[in-house]
Amino acid sequence: MMGNRGSASGIDVDAFSRKSRRALCWGRGALRKIKRQFSKRQRRVTLTEE
Numbered sequence: 001m002m003g004n005r006g007s008a009s010g011i012d013v014d015a016f017s018r019k020s021r022r023a024l025c026w027g028r029g030a031l032r033k034i035k036r037q038f039s040k041r042q043r044r045v046t047l048t049e050e
Helices: 010-016 018-023 030-049
Strands: none
Touching: 010 018, 010 030
């Protein structure tokens, strides 16, 4: 799911990969928060590239 976008931290990789999502115990709303931060960071990068 990450594609070739890279990540700022290993937490992003863990949140997006299925194996680690099953192995780790995430708190309530933690995955959504990580994904929202990742999307926000990606949108900011695309705006600065243009």
